[in-house]
Amino acid sequence: xxxxxxxxxxxxxxxxxxxxxxxxxxxxxxxxxxxxxxxxxxxxxxxxxxxxxxxxxxxxxxxxxxxxxxxxxxxxxxxxxxxxxxxxxxxxxxxxxxxxxxxxxxxxxxxxxxxxxx
Amino acid sequence: xxxxxxxxxxxxxxxxxxxxxxxxxxxxxxxxxxxxxxxxxxxxxxxxxxxxxxxxxxxxxxxxxxxxxxxxxxxxxxxxxxxxxxxxxxxxxxxxxxxxxxxxxxxxxxxxxxxxxxxxxxxxxxxxxxxxxxxxxxxxxxxxxxxxxxxxxxxxxxxxxxxxxxxxxxxxxxxxxxxxxxxxxxxxxxxxxxxxxxxxxxxxxxxxxxxxxxxxxxxxxxxxxxxxxxxxxxxxxxxxxxxxxxxxxxxxxxxxxxxxxxxxxxxxxxxxxxxxxxxxxxxxxxxxxxxxxxxxxxxxxxxxxxxxxxxxxxxxxxxxxxxxxxxxxxxxxxxxxxxxxxxxxxxxxxxxxxxxxxxxxxxxxxxxxxxxxxxxxxxxxxxxxxxxxxxxxxxxxxxxxxxxxxxxxxxxxxxxxxxxxxxxxxxxxxxxxxxxxxxxxxxxxxxxxxxxxxxxxxxxxxxxxxxxxxxxxxxxxxxxxxxxxxxxxxxxxxxxxxxxxxxxxxxxxxxxxxxxxxxxxxxxxxxxxxxxxxxxxxxxxxxxxxxxxxxxxxxxx
Numbered sequence: 001x002x003x004x005x006x007x008x009x010x011x012x013x014x015x016x017x018x019x020x021x022x023x024x025x026x027x028x029x030x031x032x033x034x035x036x037x038x039x040x041x042x043x044x045x046x047x048x049x050x051x052x053x054x055x056x057x058x059x060x061x062x063x064x065x066x067x068x069x070x071x072x073x074x075x076x077x078x079x080x081x082x083x084x085x086x087x088x089x090x091x092x093x094x095x096x097x098x099x100x101x102x103x104x105x106x107x108x109x110x111x112x113x114x115x116x117x118x
Numbered sequence: 119x120x121x122x123x124x125x126x127x128x129x130x131x132x133x134x135x136x137x138x139x140x141x142x143x144x145x146x147x148x149x150x151x152x153x154x155x156x157x158x159x160x161x162x163x164x165x166x167x168x169x170x171x172x173x174x175x176x177x178x179x180x181x182x183x184x185x186x187x188x189x190x191x192x193x194x195x196x197x198x199x200x201x202x203x204x205x206x207x208x209x210x211x212x213x214x215x216x217x218x219x220x221x222x223x224x225x226x227x228x229x230x231x232x233x234x235x236x237x238x239x240x241x242x243x244x245x246x247x248x249x250x251x252x253x254x255x256x257x258x259x260x261x262x263x264x265x266x267x268x269x270x271x272x273x274x275x276x277x278x279x280x281x282x283x284x285x286x287x288x289x290x291x292x293x294x295x296x297x298x299x300x301x302x303x304x305x306x307x308x309x310x311x312x313x314x315x316x317x318x319x320x321x322x323x324x325x326x327x328x329x330x331x332x333x334x335x336x337x338x339x340x341x342x343x344x345x346x347x348x349x350x351x352x353x354x355x356x357x358x359x360x361x362x363x364x365x366x367x368x369x370x371x372x373x374x375x376x377x378x379x380x381x382x383x384x385x386x387x388x389x390x391x392x393x394x395x396x397x398x399x400x401x402x403x404x405x406x407x408x409x410x411x412x413x414x415x416x417x418x419x420x421x422x423x424x425x426x427x428x429x430x431x432x433x434x435x436x437x438x439x440x441x442x443x444x445x446x447x448x449x450x451x452x453x454x455x456x457x458x459x460x461x462x463x464x465x466x467x468x469x470x471x472x473x474x475x476x477x478x479x480x481x482x483x484x485x486x487x488x489x490x491x492x493x494x495x496x497x498x499x500x501x502x503x504x505x506x507x508x509x510x511x512x513x514x515x516x517x518x519x520x521x522x523x524x525x526x527x528x529x530x531x532x533x534x535x536x537x538x539x540x541x542x543x544x545x546x547x548x549x550x551x552x553x554x555x556x557x558x559x560x561x562x563x564x565x566x567x568x569x570x571x572x573x574x575x576x577x578x579x580x581x582x583x584x585x586x587x588x589x590x591x592x593x594x595x596x597x598x599x600x601x602x603x604x605x606x607x608x609x610x611x612x613x614x615x616x617x618x619x620x621x622x623x624x625x626x627x628x629x630x631x632x633x634x635x636x637x638x639x640x641x642x643x644x645x646x647x648x649x650x651x652x653x654x655x656x657x658x659x660x661x662x663x664x665x666x667x668x669x670x671x672x673x674x675x
Binding site: 001028060063069070096097099 | 169
């Protein structure tokens, strides 16, 4: 299996930042789910998904966030997307997700939602 | 069952968005198909499928429930879920239910749960789906091999499902069903393969499979261990390169094996079993080697199994030695027991004589001395018997076997033991005479008679029969002695002609040993044909011109 292009960084004991690679689709969506689920099980209420490098987001990629977001919200946290490019934003809008998901322009503002100041 | 609402005309913007969605859905499907071709992993496919559908329809939860109608009761079902539906017990339990079958049999496409018909079996299905907040379901068909349902929760924005979305869902379900079925087939094959490999790895024998070009295609754990213990040059890394048979069974360690194994391919039976020796760096091992050619449509595999019998052979040898020592021990103890009996009697006699001499009762002393003499005579006879056992002096002269037989039988037939037994003689009247010790041959015949009579008595037969038959060819005179007694069980047969073997109460077990000695003295060969419960036939071949009087005794090891 190819090494994952997803990377993670712990910024606080309940906050994790995941950086995506250039694509989030059915080849790595399940890895994304595994990463988020395992973080949730370890008590990370807030997960910031940094999409700086992301060029392609498939419905499976969207599903990886949709399928896990409820668990974070039930725990009083959230999954926050940041640095979302225009084409990716278009996909989220077509799927009626722009309002459902928490989306912030940059990492700083995303972390503010989590109550973290850097 | 599902009620299709009339499709409402969409606005231009909504129509354009719907087209975008369909493009996205098709794109996702295309990607999934491509990925499936390289990774037909069932669990993975179900997971990615659910993620794709969730993203596509903007739902936080989706599930797929599959069942395999091919398998017998209890029906095996699979369940995969995303979001809230993950590992939902209620849904998973639906797998084997008749409600799912009813839904699939209705032949409808995707439908809203709230619109579902509530007749018959579907009541329960609708109840469970409503309780678990499933909003739409779609059937998954694939012939009769795999089927199930795909279900989605509510949409994230709380919007209702459009009719076009239901059509899209039906289309998606129709496309992924065959993919799921094939993937499931891969899963079953993989499981089966794993199962067989597991069995193969747990057998004691080393198993090696070679292809048409005599290259190693499969080896089990025991096989690897054998190579490792013998320290052959084959390492695990080489295994991937499908090494040749001659590299696996290198001549240094497995002398001559490779040639023999390759040759076994051309045998008509396609199967050969033999015991071969391998000499590794540290030890020599003995294997039962079995080579079998398994023919397939376009190729034939050579399956070689190795069973290490070194320990077994060593144990056999130890047991054999033990038995030999036991023979000697038993013999020594029975001899000293007999001698002690005689010595005790003699000693007692001497003491009594001393007492009587002191009392001046000479006539009693005389009587005691008579008894003593009788005991010394018995002792002499006993030791003479021992001599018989250890060394039979052979004085041979040309004689006729038929004559010896009739002489012995005329003596035997009148004995009480043989009263109720029919003794038949089938002599070959053209029998040539040959050099023999007539006394020894008479003793041999007598022993055969006694053993046969005992076997008949043991079988409690009223129609006991012993037959003597003679015949000859250019080289030998053949004597066969048959009885319809108990027969000899295999474990006893193995030990016949060995010193202490006796199955008879009060027997000493030396009879057949004497027979063996006599047979050997005449350079003859004996064979035994016996069936437990039916009787025994001894066949003795006396050579007309014995080369050496001291050929090895039959079965005397």
